[in-house]
Amino acid sequence: xxxxxxxxxxxxxxxxxxxxxxxxxxxxxxxxxxxxxxxxxxxxxxxxxxxxxxxxxxxxxxxxxxxxxxxxxxxxxxxxxxxxxxxxxxxxxxxxxxxxxxxxxxxxxxxxxxxxxxxxxxxxxxxxxxxxxxxxxxxxxxxxxxxxxxxxxxxxxxxxxxxxxxxxxxxxxxxxxxxxxxxxxxxxxxxxxxxxxxxx
Numbered sequence: 080x081x082x083x084x085x086x087x088x089x090x091x092x093x094x095x096x097x098x099x100x101x102x103x104x105x106x107x108x109x110x111x112x113x114x115x116x117x118x119x120x121x122x123x124x125x126x127x128x129x130x131x132x133x134x135x136x137x138x139x140x141x142x143x144x145x146x147x148x149x150x151x152x153x154x155x156x157x158x159x160x161x162x163x164x165x166x167x168x169x170x171x172x173x174x175x176x177x178x179x180x181x182x183x184x185x186x187x188x189x190x191x192x193x194x195x196x197x198x199x200x201x202x203x204x205x206x207x208x209x210x211x212x213x214x215x216x217x218x219x220x221x222x223x224x225x226x227x228x229x230x231x232x233x234x235x236x237x238x239x240x241x242x243x244x245x246x247x248x249x250x251x252x253x254x255x256x257x258x259x260x261x262x263x264x265x266x267x268x269x270x271x272x273x274x275x276x277x278x279x
Contacts, residue, residue, distance in 0.1 A: 082266070085133065112241070
């Protein structure tokens with residue numbers, strides 16, 4: 080079962096897929112490569128935004144689940160921690176591997192680093208973190224008008240860095256897996272640390 084944060088993420092992802100479909104829709108032809116890239120850039124930016132929103136929602140869900148007003152001492156510390164997390168979330172705008180790991184670790188105690196693998200694609204934890212950071216670098220290049228960085232998954236046969244329908248599909252699959260493993264990891268963390276079961 081998915082967390083409420085993951086359910087919101089899934090709904091958002093379904094909407095973002097419209098951009099990739101529009102870029103490949105033959106009824107909208109002719110479209111220049113530049114026009115197609117606009118759709119792909121918007122889709123990738125949407126995936127990053129959805130990932131960031133998922134992190135925010137999951138941290139807030141953590142605090143909703145562990146709240147215990149029946150224990151005044153615990154609740155006093157909880158209130159301070161929850162406010163510190165809210166303050167951090169307002170400043171959280173670059174959900175790369177390091178920042179995301181830090182926000183989870185510092186404000187929930189959950190360290191996702193061991194969970195961030197992509198078994199179906201045989202991607203190790205290091206490869207997953209690198210891919211996440213590459214996606215964020217591409218988003219950063221769009222946002223600030225820089226040349227798009229070239230990675231093996233964004234390079235055309237001619238050697239030019241550009242997004243393709245395949246790269247966008249892989250990005251969607253990448254984030255789907257990342258949300259799934261993060262959700263499972265946070266669930267295990269909450270259940271084992273706080274003795275709660277069947278939280279979602």
